[in-house]
Amino acid sequence: MTHSTTTRQFDLIGAPFDGAATLGWPGSRYAPAKIREALGWMTMRNEDGKIYSLDTGGLMAAGPDLLVDRGDVDVVPHDLMATLENTANAVADSVRAGRVPVLLGGDDCLLYAGVKGLHDAVDGSVAVIHFDAHLDLMDHNVRQGSYSQSSGMRRSLELERVHPEHTIQLGLRHFNFPTSLAFINEAGPAQITALEFDRIGIEAAVDRILDRVTGADYVYFSFDIDVVDPAYAPGAGAHEPGGITSRHAIELVKALAPQCDGFGVTEVNPLKDLHDMTSNLAAYLCYYFAVFGAEKA
Numbered sequence: 001m002t003h004s005t006t007t008r009q010f011d012l013i014g015a016p017f018d019g020a021a022t023l024g025w026p027g028s029r030y031a032p033a034k035i036r037e038a039l040g041w042m043t044m045r046n047e048d049g050k051i052y053s054l055d056t057g058g059l060m061a062a063g064p065d066l067l068v069d070r071g072d073v074d075v076v077p078h079d080l081m082a083t084l085e086n087t088a089n090a091v092a093d094s095v096r097a098g099r100v101p102v103l104l105g106g107d108d109c110l111l112y113a114g115v116k117g118l119h120d121a122v123d124g125s126v127a128v129i130h131f132d133a134h135l136d137l138m139d140h141n142v143r144q145g146s147y148s149q150s151s152g153m154r155r156s157l158e159l160e161r162v163h164p165e166h167t168i169q170l171g172l173r174h175f176n177f178p179t180s181l182a183f184i185n186e187a188g189p190a191q192i193t194a195l196e197f198d199r200i201g202i203e204a205a206v207d208r209i210l211d212r213v214t215g216a217d218y219v220y221f222s223f224d225i226d227v228v229d230p231a232y233a234p235g236a237g238a239h240e241p242g243g244i245t246s247r248h249a250i251e252l253v254k255a256l257a258p259q260c261d262g263f264g265v266t267e268v269n270p271l272k273d274l275h276d277m278t279s280n281l282a283a284y285l286c287y288y289f290a291v292f293g294a295e296k297a
């Protein structure tokens with residue numbers, strides 16, 4: 001993709017809702033506050049709108065207007081659909097204002113709200129990059145309904161301009177529902193499992209992801225923190241061993257950010273966290289996304 005380079009600005013939008021955490025541990029409603037607090041560790045190093053990146057060896061633009069906190073959306077704790085709608089509207093408002101939303105969940109039902117917000121704010125097609133240990137392709141079951149933390153990808157693929165050929169998931173592992181395999185074979189997104197990522201590494205994974213999203217007009221990147229191994233991110237909604245490392249997570253976000261028009265981090269769970277280390281990782285992912293995504297690719 002060859003576009004002219006423009007400097008972008010980002011909106012931090014909290015969605016402190018975990019009412020759709022129908023499996024695993026609730027507690028992600030506490031994440032936005034913890035992630036905001038952890039961001040101070042990065043932003044305090046700004047001097048005259050610049051920050052020194054040890055990764056690049058140079059200064060990068062990171063003034064107070066790079067990542068602006070827009071507060072929390074109007075969560076309605078007893079009403080999942082109202083919460084999804086309010087969250088999608090907040091994301092859409094950010095996109096319509098010409099900015100890039102960074103959504104802080106909340107449980108992974110907000111994957112759908114984030115995609116829908118970008119989708120509703122634009123006319124073109126929307127690609128989805130989805131990092132997760134889990135598929136989130138559940139159509140419906142009695143226990144979880146149709147819009148839980150397990151259905152975000154399935155519902156996103158039903159949006160008019162979200163197409164499976166521009167959709168890719170990374171970090172999937174272990175076991176899942178046989179009905180999800182049937183859906184993947186029929187109409188599913190591309191996948192890089194955690195096992196395959198181990199074999200191909202960061203650069204090949206980035207190439208494959210960018211190949212997949214090229215051709216779509218906009219890209220939403222949803223990052224369920226459980227894609228990261230619980231050794232690095234214990235504060236999650238479930239523990240799925242064998243995940244990617246925090247270094248992998250940071251490098252993948254850095255590489256993909258310039259291509260993305262929205263970002264969401266979900267399932268960070270302060271109630272299961274150890275010394276806030278998972279909230280801290282999530283804050284780093286958001287900050288890297290903004291600093292390295294400031295110049296649109």
Ligand SMILES: [Mn+2]
Binds near residue numbers: 108
């Ligand atoms: Mn997950």
